[in-house]
Amino acid sequence: MNQATISETFGFFRAWLVNPLRVAAVVPSGQALSQAITAEISAATGPVIELGPGTGSFTRALLRRGVREEDLALIEYGSEFAAALKLRYPRAQTIWLDASRLNGVQLFGGRQAGAVVSGLPVLSMPPRRVIAILDGCFAKMRPGGAFYQFTYGPACPIPRPILDRLGLKATRIGGTLANVPPASVYRIRQRQPRPLGEGAWPAATGQDNDPGTRARD
Template sequence: MQHRARGGNGPSPTLTFFRQWLKNPLSVAALSPSGKQLARLMVRELPERPRRVVELGGGTGVFTQAMLDNGIAPAHLLVVELNEELHKFLQNRFPDVNVVCGDARELPAMVESAGFDRDSGVDAVVSGLGLLSMPRTLQRDILRAAFAVLAPEGRMVQFTYGPVSPVPRETLDELGLTVRRGGFAWWNMPPASVFIYQRARSRPITPVRAGDRNGA
């Protein structure tokens, strides 16, 4: 079943987004919402049939809409947006989705009050945050919060303007994370890359047999 956005009488997403960028360029971190090609590449990296997905920095809902169009049920989605105007916009556009106004750093508390912490937790975090323009400490706090709610095999899907991961190697090592590259959205304004972060799995340790130990 496809879940559509509410009718076309509301304010324009592009104009709403641009107004919020004028008020807070560092936090909004883009002049206009992401395009559909990037949204497709983000959704492509989700695990099959995820039960719980959290979206950080929903903006005007480009990724939210793409996830709903890909069959993720509104009840399986929790969207976090810091900006009050954009939060109101999202609530109005997606009345069936749990949209929370708050800071991504407080994710564990929001996940708990939404009941998303039950069973194995969250399968994926889709991040539309401008991680690249954030100070390293803020970036690290957000990654910590995301991996605190993610299931052991969970992943965080992030986009960035530019060809390299927005999270530096030192932060990945400190948090015990791995990164792999997803797709590249040529037609996005500006073009954007997708990166996927997961917990590093330690290599299984093969027990040493008594014979091997004695050099036999």
Template sequence: MSLAERKLFVERWIRSPLKVASVTPSGPELCRAMAKAALAGPARRVVELGPGTGPVTSALLSHGVSPDNLLMIELDPAFADHLALQHPTATVVRGDATRMQRILQTHGWPECNAVVSGLPLIAMPLSVQARIVRSAFSMLAPDGLFVQFTYGPFAPVNPELIRRMRLKPRRFAWIARNLPPASVWTFRRLP
């Protein structure tokens, strides 16, 4: 990550610490684990929520996701502008993740294979968290994955929401060398 990207990240965190939720971007090991958890590859359509300065984006592309199969939804205008410059052939949408279904339909995506989230879901009110997760699962292919990381010890989706939506959470990886240490979780629909 360049010095300019670190500076941008810290500036955005200072402006809105609850929305950015971390003082530092995700480390390389965490980003690689997120891409692996999403089964990133050339034939996969991936939606990334809250990409920030794009470290997970870079990992997804490095794992073979084609830029035309990557759609990023970023609420922060400075991050969205940065991503559009860094990844001109991918789709960057300045928008709200709760409107994911409408955004994907507007861009001609009937579904996707994975939704990879860098949003601080667990810190969000349950109603907002539910709208994001429901929207993601409404657009995921039947075998699709929702991938989320957390700094906490438990699944980063509210247990009541997991139960109501009949999701199967699985801790995919624990990344001790991230600052702070993080876990990557995957969520699938139960049959």
């Protein structure tokens, strides 16, 4: 392990100690998980939104897949991570932002994204926040675009009632035992892609009660 990797891992662990509910894991995602979550993405995908890039493990994998740096929007809530990402990827659009507020931000000059790659700890989030994140992401993706989410759990981390409410379906597309801890990757898409120009999904309403844990696989 080189000095840069040691420094990156220590910084990630320190951020986890400060706020374990915001940082998804104790150490950055490994190369095996980075390859698994970006496996279906290429230069042809077009702009890609990355949620919670942290130290940039998935970002580097996206660049290796052929995605141009200027076609990346890095949405990071941790100020220390966002500052480092701005320095490391100056041509990407790095925004210090809570991902649940994505609806109010313009990305890629108004062009629609082809995919979203999420490193967010959605299992620890209240349902209304998860709905707001999905709502903002699918409003900024072209029809047929995909939202990729990893989880350390045994099933899709987006509960079945939320998927049903938003007209989404989730499919497990892979995983890795080599990551620490082992992880699975899910692709989430609209059941029937919205026509171009159609508005966003209905806004979240109601209380932050957990609607259940069953998920569509």
